[in-house]
Amino acid sequence: MDAHEHRLVVPRTARYYQLGDLATAQRLWVVCHGYGQLAAYFIRHFRTVVEHAPGTVVVAPEGLSKFYLQGTSGRVGATWMTREDRLTEIEDYARYLDQLLGQLQACCPPGVPVTLLGFSQGASTLSRWLLRSAFRPAHLVLWASSFPEDVDPAAVQNLLTTLPKITYVCGDTDAYVSASRVAEQVQLLRQHGAHPQVIGFAGGHELNASVLRQLSAQNAPV
Template structure:
């Protein structure tokens, strides 16, 4: 018979910039399957460099790490698999909620928060944010090369997405997210009241520096 026990766990994250009274923007950026935060956050270095005092980037790393090939070599991390899925979702919720609270504690009340998730991370952050939407929402949600899970309860989805600025992004050569899929996602989040922008670039399943800069500029208002 299967049982569960809760244990203390050390999570790691990467950060660009120091949170202070000068922080105007906080970006929580969530990597995809098989990635590590220390490499993922490098994509956001130009955003911090453009506003070194005002923009802080925080990149949590998924709790499950593994060798990408065989039993040695490069290591990646995964947010979840189908094994013990519900427990994984609970652990993600505890982790991300604590990390965000810790970051916001040092920010001015006027700090604008952008949550950006890539690939596998999009489902993780969507479920997490939907759980807490009646108490807190970011100013901007970016779902890049991923999806908003269809299994999120309609009422929770509405609480999260109603009048929320949501950007859906994918490359025109992305093997996982086609142009049709992007439009289907736009229709789904739009049904729940989001203010949706769809963005595309020439490329595959990756981030794009120019669009990141565009999103950062828009978030600065």
């Protein structure tokens, strides 16, 4: 007799980290880490944003699944999804991010602009979330990643043409995203009606403080 697969929706406790005070926020950044990272360490890179653009609040949600990076002990990382039961994991994190954003916006002054920045797997995560959400950020930053390819082209075009600003960032020696891959991604975004700003920097598969400060300056109020 074959076993039958079932689903049960259960409460989960999701963890996130925050820099700055939501009550006095002038702008909000929600930043999603890459595969195998933890939000507590990832958010440290964004201290330069808060320092460079006072009034910015940065929130780093953490993927719901955690694992040992090597073997059965030692350092732990988080992931947004794997190939196992992936559609369920995508729906779970989409609901998680929707709920988190609603809570954050309720604590901010009205009309605070939101920047979404995803690094590596975090960029795909934000893209899949936005394809399922009615929310549209003021600025979407895709960093060292590929836009999901297994999604409805019409939905992608509807999303990308309704985003006020999209930026694609990648280092020139990124071991995971080659220069040709960057060109393909930018062309893909353009084919779907987007007009992405493209920023490169000298470095690998990593965040870059100078670029973060550049982005924070762009998002500062006029």
